[in-house]
Amino acid sequence: MALDLGVFCKSTLDGEAVDHCFSSIFGLSQNADPSYLDWLMKAWGWTLAVAALGLAIALILGAVMGTLRTLPDNGRLSRVLIRLSTAWVELFRNIPVLVQVFLWYHVIPAFVLPLKALPSYWLVSIALGFFTSARIAEQVRAGIQSLPSGQRAAATALGLTTPQTYRYVILPMALRIVIPPLTSESMNVIKNSSVAFAVSVPELTLFAMQAQEETSHGVEIYLAVTALYALSAFAVNRVMALIEKRSRIPGFIAASNDASLAH
Amino acid sequence: MILADIKDKLGMSAIRINYQPVTSQNRVPLVQNGTVDIECGTTTNNVARAKDVGFANTLYVEEVRIAVKANSGITSISQLAGKKVATTTGTTSVQLLRKHEKANGVNFDEVFGKDHADSFLLLESGRADAFVMDGSILAGNIANSKNPKDYKIVGEVLSTEPIAIMVRKDDPEFKAAVNTAIAKIVANGKMPGLWNKWFLSPIPPKNIVVGLELSPATKNAWANLNDKPAEDYNKK
Numbered sequence: 001m002a003l004d005l006g007v008f009c010k011s012t013l014d015g016e017a018v019d020h021c022f023s024s025i026f027g028l029s030q031n032a033d034p035s036y037l038d039w040l041m042k043a044w045g046w047t048l049a050v051a052a053l054g055l056a057i058a059l060i061l062g063a064v065m066g067t068l069r070t071l072p073d074n075g076r077l078s079r080v081l082i083r084l085s086t087a088w089v090e091l092f093r094n095i096p097v098l099v100q101v102f103l104w105y106h107v108i109p110a111f112v113l114p115l116k117a118l119p120s121y122w123l124v125s126i127a128l129g130f131f132t133s134a135r136i137a138e139q140v141r142a143g144i145q146s147l148p149s150g151q152r153a154a155a156t157a158l159g160l161t162t163p164q165t166y167r168y169v170i171l172p173m174a175l176r177i178v179i180p181p182l183t184s185e186s187m188n189v190i191k192n193s194s195v196a197f198a199v200s201v202p203e204l205t206l207f208a209m210q211a212q213e214e215t216s217h218g219v220e221i222y223l224a225v226t227a228l229y230a231l232s233a234f235a236v237n238r239v240m241a242l243i244e245k246r247s248r249i250p251g252f253i254a255a256s257n258d259a260s261l262a263h
Numbered sequence: 264m265i266l267a268d269i270k271d272k273l274g275m276s277a278i279r280i281n282y283q284p285v286t287s288q289n290r291v292p293l294v295q296n297g298t299v300d301i302e303c304g305t306t307t308n309n310v311a312r313a314k315d316v317g318f319a320n321t322l323y324v325e326e327v328r329i330a331v332k333a334n335s336g337i338t339s340i341s342q343l344a345g346k347k348v349a350t351t352t353g354t355t356s357v358q359l360l361r362k363h364e365k366a367n368g369v370n371f372d373e374v375f376g377k378d379h380a381d382s383f384l385l386l387e388s389g390r391a392d393a394f395v396m397d398g399s400i401l402a403g404n405i406a407n408s409k410n411p412k413d414y415k416i417v418g419e420v421l422s423t424e425p426i427a428i429m430v431r432k433d434d435p436e437f438k439a440a441v442n443t444a445i446a447k448i449v450a451n452g453k454m455p456g457l458w459n460k461w462f463l464s465p466i467p468p469k470n471i472v473v474g475l476e477l478s479p480a481t482k483n484a485w486a487n488l489n490d491k492p493a494e495d496y497n498k499k
Contacts, residue, residue: 014362015311116390120374197352197375197377209353210375213287213288213354213355214355215311216291216312
C-alpha cells in the first residue's frame with residue numbers, strides 16, 4: 001500500500017501543506033502554523049526529557065538501594081537500612097508502572113498537597129524513576145553478590161571500614177559487572193516513558209494517538225514514532241557500550257579477548 | 264432495530280449478531296478491513312473519514328460544549344484564557360481547541376486525559392478548570408459523578424458534528440438498506456420516544472437521568488435525513 005509521507009508537511013490547524021516542512025531548522029517564522037513534523041520533533045523532545053530525568057533518578061536511587069541491601073548485618077543501623085531498602089524494592093517492584101504513574105498523579109497529591117502544584121512532567125519522572133530504581137537495585141545487588149567473599153575479607157584485613165570497602169573494593173568491580181543489565185534498564189526507561197501520555201505530557205505516544213485521529217494516516221504516523229523510539233533506545237545502547245568499553249579493566253572480569261592478560 | 268429490518272429484507276430466519284467493542288483508535292481500521300460490518304458509536308462523519316468508510320444518515324447532531332464546576336463562574340470560552348482546559352486524547356476536540364486558540368489569539372493551558380472518564384476526573388480533582396467535549400459525553404459523565412449538581416454545561420456551541428453509523432465504503436446496497444431502516448424508524452415517529460427513554464428517563468445500570476434536551480439541530484437531522492459531513496455543518 002502507498003505511504004503518504006507528505007502528511008508530515010501538513011499544518012496542524014487546517015491540514016493544508018505548509019511552505020517549509022522542517023521549520024525548526026529554517027526558523028518558525030517561515031511557517032505561520034506548525035506542521036506535524038514540528039509537532040513530532042517537540043514530542044520527541046518531551047520523550048527524551050521524561051526518560052532522562054527518570055533515568056537519572058533511577059540510577060542514583062537504584063544504586064543506593066541495591067548497595068544498602070548487601071550491607072553486612074552487624075548493627076542496628078545496618079539492620080534498619082537493610083529493611084528499608086528491601087521494603088523499597090518490594091514496594092516499587094510489585095506495582096505496575098502505569099498504576100504507579102496514576103498514584104503519583106492523582107492519589108498522592110491528594111494527601112501531600114504541595115505535590116499538586118508540581119507539573120505532571122516531574123510527577124511522571126518521579127514515578128518512572130522510582131519504578132526503575134527497584135529493578136536497578138536488584139541488578140546492583142546481584143553484581144555485588146557475585147563477587148567472591150574473599151574480597152570483603154581482604155578489605156577487612158587491610159583495615160578498611162565498611163564504607164571504604166564499598167568505595168574502593170566492591171563497587172568499582174560490581175558496577176562494571178552489571179553494565180549489560182543496566183543497558184537494558186536504560187533502554188527500558190526510554191520505552192516506558194510512553195506511559196507519560198496518560199498524565200498529559202505531550203510526548204511521542206500522545207502525539208501518535210492524536211495525529212492519527214486528526215490525519216487518518218495512522219500507518220505513517222506510527223511508523224515515524226516507532227522509528228524515533230527505536231533510534232532513541234539504540235542511541236542509549238551505543239552510549240552504554242562506549243561506557244563499558246572505556247571503563248573495562250584489562251584482566252578483570254572474563255570479557256577480555258587478549259590471552260596475554262589473562263590470569 | 265436496523266439489523267432486524269436487514270434480516271427481514273434478506274429473508275433470513277435468524278441473524279446472529281456478534282458484538283465487538285471498539286475504541287476511538289481502532290474503529291475506522293476495523294470497519295475498513297471488514298472485521299466489523301457496522302459500527303454504532305459516537306463517530307463523527309467528516310470528509311477525512313468518508314475517504315475510508317461510509318456513513319449512514321446522521322442520527323444525532325453533537326454540539327461541543329464546556330463543562331465547568333458550577334461555582335467557578337465561567338460561562339464562556341473567552342473566560343478560559345490562561346486557564347487549564349481538559350480534553351481527551353484522540354478526539355476531534357483537541358484540534359478544535361488548537362484552532363480556536365489560533366483564531367482568537369488566546370492561550371489555554373491544555374491538559375489531556377487518556378479517555379473521557381480521566382478527563383472528567385481532571386475537572387473533578389481541580390487539575391483542570393474546564394472540560395471541553397461533546398455535550399452528550401459531558402452530560403453522561405456529570406450524571407454519573409458523585410455530585411452532579413456541582414457541575415454545569417456552559418458556553419456557546421464550539422462545533423457541530425454529525426454522528427452517524429459507520430459501514431464499509433464500497434457496499435452501496437448495505438448502506439442503502441441501513442438508510443431505509445432508519446427512514447422507517449423516523450417515519451413511524453419512534454425517534455422522540457427513543458430520545459425520552461434514553462436521555463430524559465432513568466436508565467440502567469444506575470437508574471440516573473442524563474438530562475440532555477433534544478436539540479433543534481438533531482430534530483432537523485431526523486426531519487431531513489442526510490449524510491452530510493461535519494465540514495458542511497461548520498461552514499457558516
